Amino acid sequence: MSGAHIRLAAGRLLNLVLDKRRTLDDAMAADDAFNALDGSDRAFARAIASSALRHLGWIDRGVSPFLSRPLSATGAEVRALIRAGAAQIWFMDVPPHAAVSETVEAARLWSPARSGGGFVNAALRRVSESESPARSLSPLALWPDWLASRLGSAYGRQTAEALALAQLEEPGLHLSPKADGARVAAATGGTLRPDGAIDITSGTVETLPGYAAGEWWVQDAAARIPARLLSPQPGERILDLCAAPGGKTLQLAAAGAEVTALDRSRPRLERLKENLARTGLHAEVIVGDGEAWKAPTPFPKILLDAPCSALGTLRRHPEGAWIKTEADVTRFPAVQARLLAAATDMLAPGGTLVYCVCTPVPAEGVEIVEAAIATGPLKRAPVLASEIPGFEPSLTPAGDVLTLPAAGRQHDAFYIARLTRPA
Numbered sequence: 001m002s003g004a005h006i007r008l009a010a011g012r013l014l015n016l017v018l019d020k021r022r023t024l025d026d027a028m029a030a031d032d033a034f035n036a037l038d039g040s041d042r043a044f045a046r047a048i049a050s051s052a053l054r055h056l057g058w059i060d061r062g063v064s065p066f067l068s069r070p071l072s073a074t075g076a077e078v079r080a081l082i083r084a085g086a087a088q089i090w091f092m093d094v095p096p097h098a099a100v101s102e103t104v105e106a107a108r109l110w111s112p113a114r115s116g117g118g119f120v121n122a123a124l125r126r127v128s129e130s131e132s133p134a135r136s137l138s139p140l141a142l143w144p145d146w147l148a149s150r151l152g153s154a155y156g157r158q159t160a161e162a163l164a165l166a167q168l169e170e171p172g173l174h175l176s177p178k179a180d181g182a183r184v185a186a187a188t189g190g191t192l193r194p195d196g197a198i199d200i201t202s203g204t205v206e207t208l209p210g211y212a213a214g215e216w217w218v219q220d221a222a223a224r225i226p227a228r229l230l231s232p233q234p235g236e237r238i239l240d241l242c243a244a245p246g247g248k249t250l251q252l253a254a255a256g257a258e259v260t261a262l263d264r265s266r267p268r269l270e271r272l273k274e275n276l277a278r279t280g281l282h283a284e285v286i287v288g289d290g291e292a293w294k295a296p297t298p299f300p301k302i303l304l305d306a307p308c309s310a311l312g313t314l315r316r317h318p319e320g321a322w323i324k325t326e327a328d329v330t331r332f333p334a335v336q337a338r339l340l341a342a343a344t345d346m347l348a349p350g351g352t353l354v355y356c357v358c359t360p361v362p363a364e365g366v367e368i369v370e371a372a373i374a375t376g377p378l379k380r381a382p383v384l385a386s387e388i389p390g391f392e393p394s395l396t397p398a399g400d401v402l403t404l405p406a407a408g409r410q411h412d413a414f415y416i417a418r419l420t421r422p423a
């Protein structure tokens with residue numbers, strides 16, 4: 001396939017994500033032009049789309065002085081190609097003349113963009129003569145204004161900027177071992193981290209030793225903390241209330257607990273079952289609504305990894321900042337509060353509940369927990385620094401865990417609180 005076909009595929013992915021609000025993974029699975037490319041061309045198209053999404057705030061602000069009409073007033077396909085072109089020129093090692101000519105050629109191949117080829121050409125020529133906006137724009141300009149202002153007021157400008165810059169890093173690969181971490185590290189050539197995850201620097205998941213035998217699964221190091229804070233014991237009954245696709249269920253089951261894994265999404269539970277089968281672990285799997293499901297008897301331990309805005313996973317899913325709206329973020333807290341109330345009702349007196357979300361938005365994290373403590377039977381069971389080796393800086397003064405990524409601290413942003421129901 002030609003270079004223009006690669007740019008066409010990248011533009012189509014951006015169009016699906018940014019104008020139809022699909023995730024990048026969904027867009028890649030769905031788009032025929034992308035799937036018609038062979039391996040290295042497909043990887044390049046994906047890299048262009050991914051770079052455009054990581055840098056989108058800078059790109060849109062950076063190109064605007066070069067356009068005779070606003071980006072929002074151009075056709076969606078033309079807009080997608082300008083973004084794909086600017087990403088190549090400003091943020092990838094693509095020679096500018098190739099980026100311009102192949103992207104303009106892609107407009108000719110894409111009928112809804114064809115009449116906009118001249119506009120794409122004029123815009124990208126100006127982009128190729130200019131400096132990257134990374135030099136002049138703040139890191140917060142990487143995000144939509146509502147997100148920058150929410151996280152800026154929650155954490156202060158400096159921390160919010162560090163969070164925004166963290167999304168520019170390609171995420172590393174962390175493995176969670178089923179049993180002996182040192183053995184998995186030796187077999188895969190990875191490094192055993194103080195938190196027990198294994199850092200992998202090269203290799204694809206399916207070809208790493210131990211994948212087929214189910215000796216490990218992929219799980220971000222920060223995502224491992226919630227299940228560990230429950231201290232799962234052999235034979236102990238544990239409810240994983242929002243379980244799929246199952247990273248935390250696997251951890252609990254690997255510790256020997258008798259896990260009930262409930263989720264309302266049947267397709268996501270199929271993935272959980274596949275993960276159980278590959279690792280040879282066992283859990284009772286239930287399709288159900290956590291707000292309505294009634295436990296036959298109360299559980300001594302419950303994990304609630306609640307649905308959330310997932311804005312703590314922007315390195316992995318940079319489109320999240322753009323396909324989620326402020327209305328989505330405003331919608332989640334009510335759901336989270338209801339699920340926490342349902343979980344509290346199913347927790348035995350003296351039991352322990354871990355609540356977590358993969359977002360740094362306080363309205364979905366600490367504010368949910370504070371409200372539950374203020375109005376219900378739960379009390380905080382503060383986490384100790386010794387329980388989170390490698391993540392000590394993430395301990396909050398109240399004894400919760402907030403894993404904000406920063407330079408040199410590559411992991412997802414999770415908020416985690418441990419609570420008990422007094423006997």
Ligand SMILES: C[S@@+](CC[C@H](N)C(=O)[O-])C[C@H]1O[C@@H](n2cnc3c(N)ncnc32)[C@H](O)[C@@H]1O
Pocket residue numbers: 241242243244245246247248249262263264265268288289290291305306307308
């Ligand atoms: C953050 S994900 C869970 C990730 C999972 N714990 C893991 O480690 O792989 C949140 C899950 O909540 C599920 N969910 C959302 N609302 C729910 C509800 N009312 N009852 C049960 N599950 C729900 C979603 O289907 C989704 O799988």
